[in-house]
Amino acid sequence: MKAEPEVIATTTPLMAAWLVFMIVGFGIIDFWAIYEAVSDWERFRSSLYQRWAVPTMTVLYVSLLFMFAKGVRQYVRHGGRIVWVEDGRLIYYDPSHVCVPCSDIVSLTYGTNHGVPAIGVFTKDGSKKVIRVQGMSISRDEMLRRLQKICGLPDSAVEIPPAS
Numbered sequence: 001m002k003a004e005p006e007v008i009a010t011t012t013p014l015m016a017a018w019l020v021f022m023i024v025g026f027g028i029i030d031f032w033a034i035y036e037a038v039s040d041w042e043r044f045r046s047s048l049y050q051r052w053a054v055p056t057m058t059v060l061y062v063s064l065l066f067m068f069a070k071g072v073r074q075y076v077r078h079g080g081r082i083v084w085v086e087d088g089r090l091i092y093y094d095p096s097h098v099c100v101p102c103s104d105i106v107s108l109t110y111g112t113n114h115g116v117p118a119i120g121v122f123t124k125d126g127s128k129k130v131i132r133v134q135g136m137s138i139s140r141d142e143m144l145r146r147l148q149k150i151c152g153l154p155d156s157a158v159e160i161p162p163a164s
Contacts, residue, residue: 005086008138008146011075015135023068030054030061082136083143085150090121092131100129102151110144119144 033054037044045051074093078084083092090100100121109120113130117140121129133140148155 005081005084005091006150007081008083008085008150009133009136009143010080011082012135012137016071016075018135019068019071023064026057026061026064030057033057083131083147085147090147090151094130094132098129105151105153108144108147108151108153110140119147 037054044054074082078093081093083090085091085102088102090102090105092098100123104123104125105121106124107122109122110118111120112118113132117133119131119133119140121131123129131143133143136143138146145155147153
């Protein structure tokens with residue numbers, strides 16, 4: 001029988017609402033631009049900006065839809081879990097699943113990654129993984145304490161210097 005996962009953090013409803021707002025808003029803008037192009041084809045063909053803007057916005061919108069579908073799948077499949085420990089492995093979603101065995105974790109640090117609060121996970125092989133903590137149900141410090149407790153690491157953590 002499989003043990004229940006230890007959930008560290010879940011996504012917030014505000015983050016999900018923001019993503020839905022972005023999908024709807026960007027979709028309206030994209031469909032409006034396509035409508036404008038179709039309704040006045042000569043003006044569309046004469047403007048270099050419009051000839052590049054419509055395809056670019058459409059590609060961005062399809063990419064955003066893909067990210068939205070991945071987020072919905074993550075939310076439905078894992079119940080909104082973003083960071084959890086299952087079968088001795090730290091698993092987090094950023095934007096795809098990353099899995100690190102707890103026995104390989106040497107230390108945890110805190111800081112920012114491109115201006116976003118983050119936790120750094122250092123492993124025995126010298127690699128560093130980054131868990132961005134924006135839009136999570138708990139604070140970075142609480143998440144760090146939970147991870148240290150579950151992984152059996154000392155309570156002291158050093159702040160990582162900001163990326164330059």
